[in-house]
Amino acid sequence: MTQVNSGIPSAASNGLCSCHVCRLVSRRSRFSRREHCPRCGATLHFRKPRSIERCWALVIASYILYIPANLLVMMETGSLINYRKDTIVSGVVHLWKTGSWMIAVIVFIASVAIPVLKLFSLTFLLISVQRRSTWRPRQRTRLFRLLEAVGRWSMLDIYVVTLLAALVQLGSLAVVKAGPAAVAFGAVVILTMFATMQFDPRLIWDPLQKEEIHD
Amino acid sequence: MTDTPEKNALDDIPEAVSEPKRRFSIQLVWIIPIVAALIGLSIAVKAYIDRGQVITITFKTGEGLEAGKTKLKYKDVMIGEVKSIAISNDRSHVVVTAEVTKDARGLMVKDTRFWVVRARISGGNVSGLNTLLGGSYIGVEAGTYTEPREDFVGLESPPAVSVDVPGRQFVLHSTEVGSLDTGSPIFFRRMQVGQVVGTELDRDGKGVTVKIFIRSPYDKFIKVNTYFWHASGIDLTLSASGVKVDTESMVSILLGGISFEEPEGKGDAPPAPPNTIFSLYATRDDAAKHAAAVEKFVLVFKESVRGLAVGAPVDLRGVTVGEVTKIDVALNAKGTDFTVPVEIQFYPNHLLPKANGQEKAPETGDRMLRRLLDDMVAHGFRAQIKSASLLTGQLYVALDFVPGTRPAKIDWKADPPRFPTVPGSMEKLQKNLIEIVQRIEKLPLEQIAGDAGTTIRSLDSTLKSADQLLKNMDRNLVPEARSVLIESRQAIDEVKKTLADARQTLGGANGVLAPDAPVQIDLRDTMREVSRAAQSLRVLGDYLEQHPEALIRGKKQEK
Ligand SMILES: [Zn+2]
Numbered sequence: 001m002t003q004v005n006s007g008i009p010s011a012a013s014n015g016l017c018s019c020h021v022c023r024l025v026s027r028r029s030r031f032s033r034r035e036h037c038p039r040c041g042a043t044l045h046f047r048k049p050r051s052i053e054r055c056w057a058l059v060i061a062s063y064i065l066y067i068p069a070n071l072l073v074m075m076e077t078g079s080l081i082n083y084r085k086d087t088i089v090s091g092v093v094h095l096w097k098t099g100s101w102m103i104a105v106i107v108f109i110a111s112v113a114i115p116v117l118k119l120f121s122l123t124f125l126l127i128s129v130q131r132r133s134t135w136r137p138r139q140r141t142r143l144f145r146l147l148e149a150v151g152r153w154s155m156l157d158i159y160v161v162t163l164l165a166a167l168v169q170l171g172s173l174a175v176v177k178a179g180p181a182a183v184a185f186g187a188v189v190i191l192t193m194f195a196t197m198q199f200d201p202r203l204i205w206d207p208l209q210k211e212e213i214h215d
Numbered sequence: 216m217t218d219t220p221e222k223n224a225l226d227d228i229p230e231a232v233s234e235p236k237r238r239f240s241i242q243l244v245w246i247i248p249i250v251a252a253l254i255g256l257s258i259a260v261k262a263y264i265d266r267g268q269v270i271t272i273t274f275k276t277g278e279g280l281e282a283g284k285t286k287l288k289y290k291d292v293m294i295g296e297v298k299s300i301a302i303s304n305d306r307s308h309v310v311v312t313a314e315v316t317k318d319a320r321g322l323m324v325k326d327t328r329f330w331v332v333r334a335r336i337s338g339g340n341v342s343g344l345n346t347l348l349g350g351s352y353i354g355v356e357a358g359t360y361t362e363p364r365e366d367f368v369g370l371e372s373p374p375a376v377s378v379d380v381p382g383r384q385f386v387l388h389s390t391e392v393g394s395l396d397t398g399s400p401i402f403f404r405r406m407q408v409g410q411v412v413g414t415e416l417d418r419d420g421k422g423v424t425v426k427i428f429i430r431s432p433y434d435k436f437i438k439v440n441t442y443f444w445h446a447s448g449i450d451l452t453l454s455a456s457g458v459k460v461d462t463e464s465m466v467s468i469l470l471g472g473i474s475f476e477e478p479e480g481k482g483d484a485p486p487a488p489p490n491t492i493f494s495l496y497a498t499r500d501d502a503a504k505h506a507a508a509v510e511k512f513v514l515v516f517k518e519s520v521r522g523l524a525v526g527a528p529v530d531l532r533g534v535t536v537g538e539v540t541k542i543d544v545a546l547n548a549k550g551t552d553f554t555v556p557v558e559i560q561f562y563p564n565h566l567l568p569k570a571n572g573q574e575k576a577p578e579t580g581d582r583m584l585r586r587l588l589d590d591m592v593a594h595g596f597r598a599q600i601k602s603a604s605l606l607t608g609q610l611y612v613a614l615d616f617v618p619g620t621r622p623a624k625i626d627w628k629a630d631p632p633r634f635p636t637v638p639g640s641m642e643k644l645q646k647n648l649i650e651i652v653q654r655i656e657k658l659p660l661e662q663i664a665g666d667a668g669t670t671i672r673s674l675d676s677t678l679k680s681a682d683q684l685l686k687n688m689d690r691n692l693v694p695e696a697r698s699v700l701i702e703s704r705q706a707i708d709e710v711k712k713t714l715a716d717a718r719q720t721l722g723g724a725n726g727v728l729a730p731d732a733p734v735q736i737d738l739r740d741t742m743r744e745v746s747r748a749a750q751s752l753r754v755l756g757d758y759l760e761q762h763p764e765a766l767i768r769g770k771k772q773e774k
Contacts, residue, residue: 026231035233036232041232058247060248061248064251064252064254068254184254
């Protein structure tokens with residue numbers, strides 16, 4: 001497949017660049033120089049500027065924050081019967097033990113599996129792009145689309161906690177409080193979303209064009 | 216799609232505006248992972264700095280405790296968390312390892328106390344309700360020492376009183392604990408002034424010991440003679456004023472409580488030192504009856520004590536201050552006479568003088584009492600037997616000052632001490648009665664009655680002769696004289712009637728034996744009058760016999 005497309009000229013190979021702001025396509029002659037859109041004046045880029053660098057920064061930040069997100073307390077729940085402080089994993093274990101398998105699975109997927117997969121996937125994409133890998137660009141593009149689509153849903157845990165915290169405030173009878181991990185976890189989710197946004201999927205295809213476009 | 220229109224289209228595409236090249240600048244986006252790293256690092260550093268002191272506390276049971284969840288709280292502030300719970304080597308208790316925050320390190324000293332706070336309802340308090348929500352926690356009470364310590368033995372029940380509350384502890388003994396529990400309230404004039412801090416069965420199993428704590432300043436109301444009673448029940452009293460329901464509070468009905476009181480108006484007893492042991496009575500009346508110190512004495516009487524029973528009251532001017540506990544009879548050493556030792560017990564607190572303004576240095580009750588009793592006996596304070604009722608012959612022991620008695624002393628060496636007595640009024644009364652009876656017996660009542668009979672008989676005969684005289688005159692006298700005679704006859708009739716009355720009176724007098732009775736005196740007077748009247752009639756008769764003309768001419772003038 002990749003071989004099939006390799007000979008087809010791209011916009012960039014013809015010196016054409018679309019404006020990120022007004023979408024006007026203009027011709028660029030000097031690749032080395034910074035150029036502006038003739039219509040709106042925005043800086044022109046063939047690719048998302050510094051996509052890989054920014055993406056890496058956000059991914060690394062996500063990795064760092066993922067540690068406290070899992071070690072710290074996610075949610076404090078108090079009822080007349082008991083009082084718990086749960087990290088994400090202990091919460092999942094508790095739900096599983098108490099028989100709420102469905103919820104346990106959902107929470108596990110949303111709060112553990114998806115963030116981890118997102119981070120690993122992004123890392124994989126970044127490395128492959130940096131190494132100008134030509135391995136299965138279509139599958140990698142599909143993976144990227146999946147990351148984009150799934151991004152917002154990994155906020156599920158935060159939704160649950162914030163909703164419960166807002167709803168379950170029965171004074172001394174029952175209390176749900178978001179722990180410090182919720183902040184870290186929220187940060188991880190947002191950072192991975194930004195990282196996904198920063199990633200330019202065209203970079204996956206550039207090695208196939210034998211083009212080296214960095215802008 | 217052909218090449219031509221594409222070429223045209225490409226030609227239409229405008230040229231981008233170029234800008235001189237700028238120097239490479241560091242990407243701001245790297246700030247994000249740096250910030251994240253700093254946050255992570257700060258958390259780690261904070262965790263390292265905040266790592267607290269690790270202590271171990273042993274409890275009998277691990278109920279309600281959970282590693283990683285159970286908190287240690289001091290004054291309701293979290294100061295630590297249970298890290299792990301293990302069974303001790305000998306499996307008799309659990310060892311709780313807890314981490315105490317850095318700030319609370321100073322609290323972990325030698326006498327710091329730990330206990331598990333669970334929801335409990337006792338002693339009028341619903342405590343630890345918040346534990347229903349937050350789970351049990353370990354309560355901490357800071358000690359007063361400065362010596363640090365790391366291993367503690369936890370209390371099985373929360374300390375009812377924390378060390379920083381001033382007050383004093385006392386010990387109560389009772390036969391049963393009732394509904395008392397740690398934390399049960401203690402009332403003084405229906406105000407809660409303290410609480411039960413612990414209950415335990417006596418070693419011999421014959422009673423219970425209740426430790427109580429009275430908060431300052433109320434602890435000063437605990438005097439040596441204070442008495443305590445269970446305030447748990449409802450006391451229903453039926454009296455002239457109606458039904459009186461007596462109870463300390465709703466709480467005490469449900470959960471038990473203790474009340475205390477000082478015997479009313481029995482002087483100002485010295486305050487009790489801490490840990491004084493008192494008895495705990497079932498009811499207030501019971502307490503009032505028994506709380507007073509009991510003194511036993513033996514009273515030796517020589518007179519008969521027939522009518523005196525065990526349980527008879529010991530009376531002090533109408534107030535029962537004790538009772539007779541034993542009556543015996545003993546032969547004296549020479550074997551010539553019997554004495555009757557009567558054992559009594561009384562509550563000498565009734566005798567203690569009221570300290571009206573004159574505050575004496577408090578003495579121990581016993582010595583003060585002895586001195587007081589000695590003093591009173593020296594002033595004639597004695598015991599004697601008195602009659603409660605002449606009809607039933609019941610006797611009681613009366614205590615009072617008896618004037619004019621020979622000096623005596625209490626024999627404290629005897630067991631029980633021997634209290635001086637004086638012969639009872641009963642004995643005196645008996646003597647007097649016998650004298651009276653004897654005097655009455657000596658009275659010549661029959662003779663007196665006989666005399667009266669003779670007098671009346673002679674009077675009767677006088678009257679008869681007078682009658683005869685009148686009859687003679689009837690025949691011989693002129694009508695004028697006759698009317699005079701009739702009048703005098705009427706007079707005589709009157710006399711006769713009077714005499715009949717007199718006889719009747721005398722008949723009544725026969726029944727009245729008392730010689731000094733007013734009836735007898737009246738009778739004598741009457742008799743005297745009657746005999747005088749009879750005498751004058753006789754004189755009249757004699758005169759008329761010698762001078763019958765006097766009826767017509769009147770009495771001759773004596774020359
Ligand atoms: Zn533009």
